[in-house]
Amino acid sequence: MKANYGYLDGSGQYFITIDTDHCTTCPHHGCVTGCPKGLFEIIVDDYDDCVSQVNEAARKKVKYECAACKPMANRPPLPCMAACTPGAITHSW
Numbered sequence: 199m200k201a202n203y204g205y206l207d208g209s210g211q212y213f214i215t216i217d218t219d220h221c222t223t224c225p226h227h228g229c230v231t232g233c234p235k236g237l238f239e240i241i242v243d244d245y246d247d248c249v250s251q252v253n254e255a256a257r258k259k260v261k262y263e264c265a266a267c268k269p270m271a272n273r274p275p276l277p278c279m280a281a282c283t284p285g286a287i288t289h290s291w
């Protein structure tokens with residue numbers, strides 16, 4: 199299942215999407231330690247699977263939380279995506 203965390207405002211769409219199908223077989227949960235802002239947490243979902251989600255407090259300010267990882271020029275690979283070797287994480291901006 200793809201879970202979207204974020205919001206839409208006048209300046210654009212700011213969503214982090216996690217494909218939780220990958221999380222159920224993830225060997226390391228690297229997103230938790232890979233994000234320098236600690237945006238990810240592991241929870242047990244309704245199907246008793248351990249999956250990642252963006253923590254509640256961060257969801258309404260992901261644009262600002264992620265700003266340091268996303269300079270306007272010469273944007274490097276995002277730490278969260280690099281840490282998630284199964285490829286479950288995408289960003290809309």
Ligand code: SF4
Pocket residue numbers: 216218220221222224225226227228229230249250281282283284285286287
């Ligand atoms: S590293 Fe990726 S696949 Fe593993 S738990 Fe985190 S988001 Fe899911």
Ligand code: SF4
Pocket residue numbers: 214232233234235236237263264265267268276277278279
């Ligand atoms: S872009 Fe940076 S702050 Fe945002 S989720 Fe990824 S690692 Fe965390």
